[in-house]
Amino acid sequence: MSRARTLRRVAIGVVAALLVLVVGLAVVVLSFAQAATPQTTGRITVDGMSAEVTVARDASGVPHLTGSTLEDLARAQGFVHAQDRFFDMDLRRHIASGRLSELVGKSGLPADRVVRTLGWHQVAEQSVPLLAPETRRVLQAYSEGVNAYLESRSRNRLSLEYAVLGISLPDRPIEDWTPVDSVAWLTAMAWDLKGNYTDELSRARLTGRVTREQIIDLYPPFERTGHDPILGTGDWAPGARPPASSVPNALADVPAPSVGETSSVPTAPDWYAAVQDALAAVPALYGRGEGVGSNSWVVSGDLTKSGKPLLANDPHLGTRLPGIWYQNSLTCQTLTEACPLRVSGFSFPGLPGIMIGHNDRIAWGFTNLGPDVSDFYLERTDVEGRVLKDGVWTQPETRVERIQVAGGPTETITVRTTSHGPIVSDVLPSAKDGGVHAPTFGAGASGDVYALSLAWTGLRPSKTADALLGLNKARDFTQFRTALRDLAAPSQNVIYADVDGHIGYQAPGVIPVRAPSGDTGVPGYWPSPGWDSHHDWSAEVPFDDLPWALDPAGGVIVAANQQVSASPTPFLTTDWDPGYRSQRIHDLLSRTATGGSTVADMEAIQRDDRDPTAQALIAALNDVDLRSDPFTASARELLNSWDGSSPARGKGSAAAAYLNAVWSHLMLLTFDDELPEDMAANGGARFRFVMSHLLTEPNHVWWDDAKTPGVVEGRGAILSQAMVDAREDLTRRLGKDPKGWQWGELHTWTPTHPVLGGDNVPGIVRWAFNDDPVRLGGGSAIVNANGWDASKGYAVTWAPSMRMVVDLADLDASVWINQTGASGHPLSDHYTDQVADWAAGRNRPWPFTARAVAAATEDTLVLAPRS
Structure with missing residues (x-):
């Protein structure tokens, strides 16, 4: 037999073996995927239920829950979230607690080091006891619903991802869900939506590379764009409190931060770059920077055909599969003080209640306000690790964190915290060498060591979970504002409309008051010297001093990340969106109002792809x-x-x-x-x-x-x-x-799983979890904001994560669409069934009343108490 013939036979044998392996893997993948598909009809008993809850799923797989008590609805929502999205919930839980390495192995270590240093889980643990008793009961009931589902299935029947990850990583028991897990995710969400944190480091990095004038050119004050702010003159009267920038500027004659170069350590720009890269290791599940913009607007009944308000919202966030949002309704059979919900909209798997949507009285929408709520501080330390402030040397607080790694050894890190916050430069491998050895801001001695700490409002315990439940229950503008008093982070623009015809706006959140930075007169423009308490946060802007409006004279409120008002009081930020989208929306609304705006008009505006630049x-x-x-x-x-125009x-x-x-x-x-x-x-x-x-x-x-x-x-x-x-x-x-x-x-978007979408994943697995590219129109600074990064190509990197239009004249005439689908299971009909409509700008009917939900129902599941 010839050598060539022998080689051919060997090759054929290898190919055949590979085919058997591929087919076998495919069978395993498909069988596990089928086993993970949840039950959506019939009857399931759930511990803790006091009465039955009906789960009616419509043609999109969206569940509409009807029950008798607030706790039963929360318990059922936890069960249903877990049915459709538990792996996504578990992934977020591991990220938010700094335990991603337990789930995905050593690749999660960079993110875990940052999150453990920031202490997100500790913040959640401290926040839960601050919450109102009703909120704590809802969180507990929600957790019990999640855990009831976990108890009903083995690990591999919860989600296909566990079976796939179990091939290369050791299985770990899935822990019960807790209220702390839910609250921790609020901190994780706020991390992505916190405003100009990256800009502050970026400006510091550019010092010495380009001129001061060039830096200002790249980060201009957007107050002078000529575009309309959210609130016009007369819509809101700011308080008498002086702007933060009026605080005496002790650094007026001091140059921008710079660190001299030495032979043994990096220059300041390199050091700042290393810190920035380390912090960026936390997965951006909501998006970062410009990728967390949004459109929202509300039109009064004076300008609509129905005579009642219309409210539209489409938050722009990072793209992923499954999508960020989960559509559902929570309805009490009889509205009482004990069961006060008739609410529908977009929820976050892992959190009870509705984040954005409407109840039977009011509607609300969110866009990112983007205030400057974080500051970096250069900490001057000595050889003993002490930190200097106002001439006094003190030891920072320390704690030890042990990070368990699936398939690897446990890693131990020591976290140091100053009066400003955690020392984030300690996440760098070089931090053990002492940081940066050079004088900064003209202070210190050549032997001093510098570290970088982070002050951020999201690291303070808060009652934000109270605010979300309060929004769900609110019946009018006063209750709407009262609920938002508790929203600490992320700070948002929140628009409002109600069935009585009112429209409104509120900017909630914890906003720090502090001195200007450097010679710019702008707080938080550069990293500040931590050794001088003059630059510490001195107060918080009182809620009553934050911008708000009820029934503005023009009858329109557009909140698309632009400047809130022309007033410098209170200081919020200078890093606004320049307002191209908001101005285009204003212009289009002025046209539709001539004949009376309709839901269809609002949908057309959301699809608008005209490039205003x-x-x-x-x-x-x-x-x-x-x-x-x-x-x-x-x-x-x-x-x-x-x-x-920019159509696909x-x-x-x-x-x-x-x-x-x-x-x-x-x-x-x-x-x-x-x-x-x-x-x-x-x-x-x-x-x-x-x-x-x-x-x-x-x-x-x-x-x-x-x-x-x-x-x-x-x-x-x-x-x-x-x-x-x-x-x-x-x-x-x-x-x-x-x-x-x-x-x-x-200009395409490829729906990609956050864990199983990489090139290192077997092809059959990528095929199971990811979808084909979708052609999209629109672009950055366009109302149809399918954004792209010019430095990385033309592919879409952020986009409208959902769209909704609420008709306050007839809530059943409202429309909505999700980016992907209701389910997180690849074999489900609802894994990506909304993608085509979403890409085309088509919305789907949004049933709300009992009659509309009954007409739309295709599957009914009853969650019943144990007898």
């Missing part, structure tokens, strides 16, 4: 002479008759593809030659605002390419090169003919 860039591009480059000019011609395909899509490609290359050419690689320009709304000013200054220093010494480029050269590079880029990706280009071919 396009025309200024197109005008500048048309100033560039391309007569000698017809190849590039043929692509620019797409822009001449373009209306600025069809009219306008080719022009959108080209302009966005030009924009991507413009970011690279203008900014990335001087920015650190991990701080590359993402091209979002902030950079669009920055670019709008640079386009008016042809010789601004940012136009010069730092990589071409001896040559000083201006605006024309950079714009010309961006157009050339974009033409070549799209020719390679989409073909030579520009008229055939489609934005949706570049």
Whole structure:
């Protein structure tokens, strides 16, 4: 037998063996997935129930729960959340408690070190006793419902993920759910939504790399955008309290933070970068930075066809599979003081109640307020580890954390905490060497050691869980505001409407008062010197001094992350969204109000894909002479008759593809030659605002390419090169003919599981847990905010996590859509069944009344007490 023939037989045998292995793995995957699918019809007995709770699931698999007591509804919601989303709940629980390594192995250690250092679980443990007795009863009942489901199934029948992870990692018993687990997730949520925390470190990192003027150019004050704030003049009168920036500025003549270079330790920018990278290890399950924007608006009945308000909301968060939200209803058969709920909307698996939605009297929506609620402090320490403040050296508090790792040894870390907060630089491997050895802010001696601590409102015990239950129960604007007094973090814009015709707004949350930072006159602009108590937080802004409004004169409130009001009091932040989305929404609402706005009008606005920043860039591009480059000019011609719309395909899509490609290359050419690689320009709304000013200054220093010494480029050269590079880029990706280009071919979202979506996962597993790419329109700074990062390509990285429109004239006429589906089980019909409608901007009916729910019901499950 020839050698070649022998090799062929061996190859065939190997292939056959692999096929058997693949088929066998597929059978195992499918069998476990089928076993994990929950029961949705019939009857299940649940310990602790005082009476039956009916779970009526509609065609989308959305459960509508009806019961007799508040505790029974909470218990049933815990059971149903666990049925559809327990692995996701368990994943979040492990992240929020700094125990991700127990679930996924050593890859979770970087996140665990940060979370243990911050002490999220301790914050939750301290928060639970502060809550009202009713809230504690609800949390306990919810936990009992989750645990009842856990007791009914083996680990591998809870979710397919456990079976897959169990192949390579040792199984660990699944612990009972507790109220602390629920409350800890509120801290985890607030971490992603906390505002400008990354900007503060980024500005410090740029010191010495670019000029002070260039830093201010990149982080401009958005109060001067010319776009309407949330509240107009006369809608809200701020209190007499002076703005925080009026506090005497002891650092007025001190340069921005800088740390001298030594032979044995990194320079300050490198040190700040290392801390920033370490903190970023915590999974961004809600999104980060610009990826946590949102749209919301409310229109009074004077401007609607029905004569009653309309309220719309679509929070923009990171994309994931399963999606962040879980739709459901909680209805008491008879409204009483003991059972006060008739509420429906979007919940978080792991938390009882409804986060965003409506009850039978009021509706509410959230967008991120984005106030500056965190500050970094440089701590000056000595060789004994003591920390200096106001001339006195004291030892920081310490505690030991032991991190158990699945399949590996336990890791021990020591956490140090100062009067400002935990020393976050200790999460760095180099922290054991003592941090940074150099004078900072002109203080200290050359032998001093510096660490970095974090002050953040989310690290204080709070009654935020009380606020969420209070919202669910509120019957009018007064009760709505009373509930929000307890919301500490994350601080949000909360819009309001009710069946009596009122509309309103409240900005809740704990907002610190402190001195300005550096020579900017802006609190929290740079890391502050921790050894001087002048820079400590001196107070909190009283709730009654926070912006709010009831029935503003214009009849419209738009809250899309822009500046809240023109008043500098109280100081909230300077890092607002520049307001492109909010202004576009205002403009569209002014048109629909002419004939009386409808639900369909609100849906159309949510789908709006017009780029409000396009025309200024197109005008500048048309100033560039391309007569000698017809190849590039043929692509620019797409822009001449373009209306600025950015659909995934069809009219306008080719022009959108080209302009966005030009924009991507413009970011690279203008900014990335001087920015650190991990701080590359993402091209979002902030950079669009920055670019709008640079386009008016042809010789601004940012136009010069730092990589071409001896040559000083201006605006024309950079714009010309961006157009050339974009033409070549799209020719390679989409073909030579520009008229055939489609934005949706570049701008896609691939629904991806947060744990089992990586390239290191077997193909059959990736196939089971992840979905095909979805073509999307819209983009950053656009109302249909399917955002993308220009430094990483054109793929969608954040998007509307859900959409809803509430009709206060007829709650059954309201509409909603989720990003993926109700279920977290891959074989469920409801794993990704809402993706196509969500991508197309189509909403689904939202039944609320008993009659509407009964008509929509397809499966009925009864959760019954044990006899």
